[in-house]
Amino acid sequence: MNLNELENILFKKFQEFLTDRAIEMPDDLSIQKRILDVEDLDSLDVTELFINFEEELGIEFPDKFQDFEAMKSISSIAKYIEANYQIGGNRVETL
Secondary structure (H helix, E strand, O other): OOHHHHHHHHHHHHHHHHHHOOOOOOOOOOOOOEHHHOOOOOHHHHHHHHHHHHHHHOOOOOOOHHHHHHOOEHHHHHHHHHHHEEEEOOEEEEO
16 A cells, blocks of 8 residues: 555545535545544544544554644645554554
8 A cells, every 4th residue: 555545545534434424525625635624523523533544544543642733634644654654555554
């Protein structure tokens, strides 16, 4: 799995998350858009979204605030995962 594939997986999961919660998808939704800029998405939703990402990828994000500050968009989350986890084949493992 490369960075582009990881971004696509996370973006699809994000779209499913919004649909499941009946949150309207913005026309400008992209991997670069700040997650918290999506209207009607609150901090509890973002926490649930990160839990979904953890379950999808079989990883556990650390509970460090500064790490979450760096993860503002799907793209930045994918880059964070790439920098902090080993991505190989269809698996993501902790470094």
